[in-house]
Amino acid sequence: MVGLALVVLFALPLVIVIWHGLGADFISHISTPTALQALRLSLITSLISLGICIFFGTPLAYGLARWRFRGQHLLETLTDLPVVLPPAVAGVALLLTFGRRGALGPWLAEWGIALPFTTAAVIMAQVFVAAPFYVRTARLGFAAIDRHFEETALVEGANAWQIFSKIMLPLAARPILSGIILAWTRALGEFGATIMFAGNLEGVSQTMPLAIYIGFERNSEIALALSIVLITLSGSLMYLLRVVEDQSKQE
């Protein structure tokens, strides 16, 4: 019963947002250029970020799960840290590193690259906050695989790549899928680091969360419509996560 209070705290605002949003003319608001652009930008950037997380995060997670080396705990903590860090800190860190006057700024400028206030910056911010979720989940997934599965493949004649691709990757498929879902929802919802590092330029860096924040002051109808889209999208992803985790428990 006491727990219900918390559920009400979660659910009531969500219900009210949906109530208001749908009560207004949802379709016309969601098809305004501002809303559509934010939606498109969010989908594209979050999918690219996700691709980067998977491409670089999978080998990292595999290495962390299997090899024992000096400084391992340090590296693990480092990759976990952004999970608990406020995104604003991530924004500051990214600016100080890659900003025009940041540590690598002049060097990047020589190459004609300016990262802040670009779509690339949006993606960097998303990767920064989302990758730890993926790496952590995938690492735990790889680590949970009994070593006999791998050793059997080894005596059967498999090399390191064959063991990874034919044995370990399929066996860790479910945790990896969980990691993908978590990272994707995190990237979709990313706000703080983005607004600091990538700004709020319509069509360039104004993703859904930013459009909601800004739009709420000017045109709250669009903000409401986008909120509903975001709630639905993230909600479905989290539901999918539940299904995946339920299934892996059954095995």
Add this chain to the structure above:
Amino acid sequence: MPTLDLINLRKQFGSVTNPVVAVNDLNINVADGEFLCILGPSGCGKSTALRMVAGFEEPSGGDVQIDQQSIVNMPPNKRPTAMVFQKYTLWPHMKVYDNIAFGLKLRHLPKNQIDQEVQASLELVGLGKYGDRYPAQLSGGEQQRVAIARALVLKPKILLLDEPFSNLDALLRVRLREELRQIQRNLKITAVFVTHDQEEALSLADRIAVMSKGELQQLDKPATIYARPKTLFVADFIGAMNMLDGEVSGGVVKVGNQRLPAPAECVAAPAKIAIRPEDVTVTQTGEGAWHGRITQVSDLGHYRKVFVQSPDLGMLKLYLPKSVEVNDGEMITFKPTRFLIFQGPLPPFEVKL
């Protein structure tokens, strides 16, 4: 042709300051086509020894040779060995067929040859129709059969098995080990089978290597291990044994109030006297007869297990033929017919009366 030699093999885990010696100076030779069991209590280093043969552990010293060629510098995926583990043997995401075909596919064999060999090996273990199933759809015994089929399909020189049947119930364990032995005999494959179950080792092995605390205690045929254990550990570990404290002096060994003959080579010193429960005969009272009160009688099919409380020797265990009349609470007189005298680390003296 394939032979396996472990030469002064040693494995040390842990740090330099706090080493754990898992295998110490192990010498075992396995002949071509032989079925050798490594037997010992939990933690004695059996698995570690086997894992060094497979290549999962790097020896801290010594050598492993197949056909007189050292393999210690060969990576595990290049060694001519195959392995069957106790659990987590089959890859759950592959069908039985794909589990067995895995190694063959890596070797780029033509598809129809793979099909044939997978089918042949499945039939070898009596599971000809199971190729399409997933491991989760098999019983534990069937899974281990598939694991054996998968190991054999690569035609390894040496087959390694680490307690492959320990997770199965007793009846199935006996059936599977006999099937395995039959297959091994037919294929004349050289096999090393690790177990902590002495009955399994005694009934299966051509020879048994008994290990304790990382060291080889004895390497002999099962009958020899049972009849002539070389060390106190083996005498105690294999089969049932009455272990008595004795004292040797001048051609006799005193055990409790009894005196038994001792060979002249025995030194005058304390000794351990080992008597198998079946190496006794029931006698009349008189010179040299031992006596005690029967405290428990269990009928074990073709013989009886009898516990006897002796006034000077404590509790003794005897196996007596059914023809002997014994009853709980009665007195019994008997004599040992055969026993071993252990003194220090030397092999024991055997005395027959």
